[in-house]
Amino acid sequence: MRVQLTIALSGLLAMPAYSAEFDLNIEIPQLKVAEYHRPYVAVWIEGADQKAAANLAVWYMSKDSKEGHGTKWLPDLRQWWRKSGRTLKVPVDGVTGPTRPAGKHALGFDGKSPQLARLPAGEYTLVVEAVREVGGRELLKIPFRWPAAAPQSGKAQGTSELGAVALSISP
Template sequence: MGSSMKLKTVIPTMMLAMCCFAAQAETLSVDIELPRIDVAEYHRPYVAIWIANQDRTVAANLNVWYQQEDGPEGEGETWLKDMRQWWRRSGRSLELPIDGVSGATKVPGTHTLVFSETSDQLSSLVAGEYVLCVEAAREVGGREILRLPFKWKSGQAQTTSVTGETELGEITLKIES
């Protein structure tokens, strides 16, 4: 993209940034908006939030929100497979629940997750390019998956967001030092 002239001016700043930030731990935060959906039969969505490698394999599971207690409609884990991408890439090979990853379903609104570099979820994530995936599936409802590419341990602060059309509202990813 940039010309060599541009590159020359960027490199020193980047190196400066890297030298100063390298020692500092990075923090990844995600804002997830669950829209209010006006339907005859509403169930809170099941949501999976994970970090995918470039080849779509799973690098880290951040959170999975689902009904962990068996209810009158049966086993809560019954609908996990409706988060099709997550189920295929990770869920079906996991022993659930996972401490710190499994969580209860959430009400409409914005929910924020914050993970430090030393958290269980991210401690083994090496520097590189990844994709944050957020997948929501709702009983008697639809399914939507959103993806946000990002760089981990690049020494640069990043803020990106994407807005869903049906099951998910605005998803914002922030990497800060």
């Protein structure tokens, strides 16, 4: 759905502003292993230069346990940590949260959300990274263009720590 607003600037020409919907579905598979731990997951956007442009979500163990606080293990999300995580002071409102159980998880953003509103027009890549204690690591990427001039969608299929990841953008 396209929403158009008209903004008057001191008698200058009116400029349209558009809002887009950015919907993401991430599947965490149920693994049949002796010792199961929920994965840490980072979701971010990279620019054409492969540098982090925005953090969308970071799921980690946010409470203390006998193994220490969950932030101790955030560097295990290697790609995210190198590109963005080491400079991020967690927790971050609207970005960080607890690990998620196996199943399908939906994230939704609009074009005015803080993560997307600052993105200049261009080519981007959505990146989803998952790592699990006594488990593996997986990284999936989906390219997209921002802002969306037409509906866009992309999919990636994980093989171990992630299941299907789907991105849908509507102008």
